[in-house]
Amino acid sequence: QKEVEQDPGPLSVPEGAIVSLNCTYSNSAFQYFMWYRQYSRKGPELLMYTYSSGNKEDGRFTAQVDKSSKYISLFIRDSQPSDSATYLCAMSGGTVRFGAGTRLTVKP
C-alpha cells in the first residue's frame, strides 16, 4: 500500500463548477498537509498548507484534513480555466511524501 493515494484523473469540469480533489494516506505520523499546483512543464508551487485536522480557506480554495479518516480534500469554488493544472497532495511528518497528482481541466 502506498503511503499516499491520489486518483490521477484526468478530471474535466465546466467553468464555474465546484471541484473536489482528494487524497488518502496510511501514515499516522503525518502532521502537515499540503496541496501543490503544477502547470504543464513547470515546477510545483505551494497552494495550500494545513497543520493537523480542520479546514483552511484561501479565496476560492478550501483545504480540509480529517486525520481520523486519514483523508484530505481540496475544494475549488467557481473554477476557472486558469485553474487547469495538476494538483498534488503532499504530507509530512519529517520527510515529504507526494500523491501521484490529479490532472484537472476546466473548460470555458
Added chain:
Amino acid sequence: SQTIHQWPATLVQPVGSPLSLECTVEGTSNPNLYWYRQAAGRGLQLLFYSVGIGQISSEVPQNLSASRPQDRQFILSSKKLLLSDSGFYLCAWSHRGRNTGELFFGEGSRLTVL
C-alpha cells in the same frame, strides 16, 4: 526574495553518456536542498536531500549521485545514463529547521535518454 534556478531546462542524451544537472538558490542561507524525479502518473519521487555542504542522503539506490559543493548549490550527476533515467527532474529547497513540508521548486529539467 528567494529564487531557485535550475538548468538545463531540457536535454537529450544518449545511453551511457554522463549527466550533470545544476541547481542554485538565492536569497536564503543554509537551505535544505532536494532532488526529485517526476514520472507520469507516479507523483514525485525523492532522490536526494541535503541539510548542509557535503551532507547528502539518498532515498533510492540508483544510477544517480548528488553533491553539494556550496551552501546554495546542488548538483545531480550520473556517470552513465540508462534509458530508465528519462524523466522530469526537480530541484527544491526548504527552510532549515522547518519540517513542515513547505518546499519551493525550480522550473525542472526534462531529460530524455535515447
